[in-house]
Amino acid sequence: MSLPALWVTQIPPQDDPAWEKLLSAPERARYATIRAPLRKRQFLASRALLHRALALETGLPAGQIEISASYGEAPRLINPPLPISLSLSHSGLACACLLAETPCGVDIEDLSRLRDVDALAKMAFSAEELAQYKKSPGIEHFFRLWTAKEARYKAATNCAWLGRLSFGPYRLCAALPLTGLKNLVVC
Numbered sequence: 001m002s003l004p005a006l007w008v009t010q011i012p013p014q015d016d017p018a019w020e021k022l023l024s025a026p027e028r029a030r031y032a033t034i035r036a037p038l039r040k041r042q043f044l045a046s047r048a049l050l051h052r053a054l055a056l057e058t059g060l061p062a063g064q065i066e067i068s069a070s071y072g073e074a075p076r077l078i079n080p081p082l083p084i085s086l087s088l089s090h091s092g093l094a095c096a097c098l099l100a101e102t103p104c105g106v107d108i109e110d111l112s113r114l115r116d117v118d119a120l121a122k123m124a125f126s127a128e129e130l131a132q133y134k135k136s137p138g139i140e141h142f143f144r145l146w147t148a149k150e151a152r153y154k155a156a157t158n159c160a161w162l163g164r165l166s167f168g169p170y171r172l173c174a175a176l177p178l179t180g181l182k183n184l185v186v187c
């Protein structure tokens with residue numbers, strides 16, 4: 001097993017019927033409650049990615065992996081209870097999952113949606129982040145800072161079950177150049 005491992009994929013035009021079979025009982029229950037079509041596809045594709053990534057990274061059969069699916073929480077490996085921290089992100093038709101042996105967080109953003117990033121920066125960034133953003137304003141720099149902030153937040157809230165109640169230490173994955181996937185920032 002060589003962790004941390006970051007898995008990124010683009011959701012294909014059709015859902016694969018095999019994906020639903022990979023879901024654990026809590027994931028199935030949550031999936032059944034999601035109504036919005038894109039959100040439903042994101043949930044299914046990102047969970048299938050996570051199950052496949054875990055199977056390949058650990059050597060366990062994909063059908064035997066049980067993952068939690070509580071709303072507003074990071075996914076957690078219930079069975080087998082290995083000390084692997086999981087993080088998920090989806091944006092548009094892209095999704096990413098990160099597996100690590102220390103608390104981790106991943107965030108992905110599809111840059112193709114038009115947004116007033118200057119206004120968002122003023123609203124969401126700290127004074128320090130805003131000063132950094134202003135050195136080189138623009139959509140890509142904005143989302144590099146934004147995804148880093150979201151990934152840090154996820155990593156920090158992902159600590160408790162590993163017995164760490166404070167922020168860090170955690171390992172953050174660097175933004176990657178993604179071949180084949182355009183207009184994405186991952187952190």
Ligand SMILES: CC(C)(COP(=O)(O)OP(=O)(O)OC[C@H]1O[C@@H](n2cnc3c(N)ncnc32)[C@H](O)[C@@H]1OP(=O)(O)O)[C@@H](O)C(=O)NCCC(=O)NCCS
Nearest residue numbers: 043072073074075088089090107124146149150153154157
């Ligand atoms: C919870 C939050 C991190 C989710 O991020 P998002 O960009 O809306 O959505 P993403 O697709 O990237 O991530 C969603 C996934 O994060 C995971 N997640 C949800 N809450 C989480 C938490 N508290 N900690 C860790 N992971 C969490 C879940 O797996 C979720 O997917 P699922 O519902 O399909 O299982 C975000 O909504 C939030 O509250 N951020 C707070 C920090 C902040 O103020 N950010 C402002 C921008 S800089």
